Amino acid sequence: MKKKITIVGAGLAGSLCALYLTKRGHNVSIFERRNDLRSEIITAGKSINLALSTRGLTALKKVGVDDEVMKIAIPMDKRIMHDDKGNLTEQLYGNDGQAIYSVSRAQxxxxxxxxxxxxxxxxxxxxxxxxANLEQASVVFENTNTNQKQTVTSDLIIGADGAFSAVRKQMVEQYDHDFKYNKIDHDYKELHIPAGEDGTFLLDKNALHIWPRGEFMLIALANLDGSFTCTLFAPKKGEKSFEGLNSKLEVENYFITIFPDFLKLVPDLYCQWIANPTSGLGIIKTYPWHINDTAVLIGDAAHATVPFYGQGMNASLEDCRMLDELLEKHTDDLKSCFEEYSKSRKPNGDGLQDLSMQNFIVMRDNTADPAFLLQKEIEKKFSNLYPDKWIPLYSMVSFTNIPYADAWEIGMKQEKMMEEIMNTPNIEKEWKSDKIMQKMLSLV
Ligand SMILES: Cc1cc2nc3c(=O)[nH]c(=O)nc-3n(C[C@H](O)[C@H](O)[C@H](O)COP(=O)(O)OP(=O)(O)OC[C@H]3O[C@@H](n4cnc5c(N)ncnc54)[C@H](O)[C@@H]3O)c2cc1C
Incomplete structure (x- = not known):
């Protein structure tokens, strides 16, 4: 039966969900708090480039829009690590032809x-x-220009209104749903490497650039116009934290000593530093994700996470695909559909959050560690020899649609096995021998 559906939030999840639902013939209206980005993109110093990977692309493909999206995407097949002397090392993300894609969130x-x-x-x-009255599927919207309120009633509300979701707030307050918001100790700030002459890229555009420095890190992803959007992640307080970075001298000294090759690429660093906000990061857990057959959450509203695996959007787009699959399965029985959606997606929301926190350590610490890079080489060799026995964790998350919860569980088991392998005496030399591959085979 065709439904009248109100989607709250025209972000990535809300817009894709609208596409899925209109394709099913439903009557869909989206209400968005911001002004119409289609006429003017305003990003307020938070332009954010996203890494789009296989599960996001799978969700886009199912509604036939992946080709359109690829026109604004730049493939990144590797990480490039910048050390504190400006030396570079590379690590391929997967096998030949495998890449994640840099795409502007606003675009x-x-x-x-x-x-x-x-x-x-x-x-x-x-x-x-x-x-919102979630059982009646009615929502009160206030116009941000006129302050005028209107009540919109439909058959179903979809809360796609992001990390600070108003729809979720109603669920939590009125129905006592579980809710937890954990802020992490790190903030982030965006910076911008301009394009070189004639729009040339000043760094390799087909890589995600990382300046790993232990407690903090800087990353850069390419834009279509030759520039790079960069994000500094650093502790709020303590040594070398945001707390001590206020004057021009403090900021420039910090970059000269910690990210010297970066500073050369950003002549107006301090102007950017004061113009762009410093923002917080956190993890949101809630449960259940629905009320009866009249309201359901998707995207960050249900499972906002920290951005270190580059998966928040990918998971949000995957929600839309999974919801569509369940709508197909349960046809008109929306209550069963949403029950199954809540139950099956929640562990994957949790898995996504565990993976994201763990990858923060990998990015800021391990990518600068030769032992970690060697471990990844060994895993890759084994995976190429026995692809049905081993998919490296990064590949499971970024290049497959294996549920996040499963990827997390398998990844942790693999990590344990690799600890044993890495403890093999003389592993730096031994790893190329058959003996190591045989040992791994016996462990799996
Ligand atoms: C620094 C950073 C880097 C990131 N990098 C990546 C990455 O590389 N890869 C990746 O996959 N993910 C990444 N993410 C996460 C990704 O941006 C989010 O997971 C994704 O945007 C979630 O989509 P969404 O549609 O659920 O929420 P949002 O994109 O937040 O959209 C929600 C929409 O709802 C609107 N809204 C909010 N409240 C209301 C209201 N009361 N009424 C009406 N409308 C409302 C908002 O204005 C917004 O348009 C990153 C996030 C950050 C912060």
């Missing part, structure tokens, strides 16, 4: 909104959800 969002509108969804902007 992708505009594209997704256009595609949703083209497919029949109605979009309303400057409309902020301030209240």
């Amino acid at each position: 992708l969002n505009v594209l997704m909104m256009k595609l949703a509108a083209k497919n029949g969804a109605d979009l309303y902007f400057d409309e902020k959800c301030v209240e």
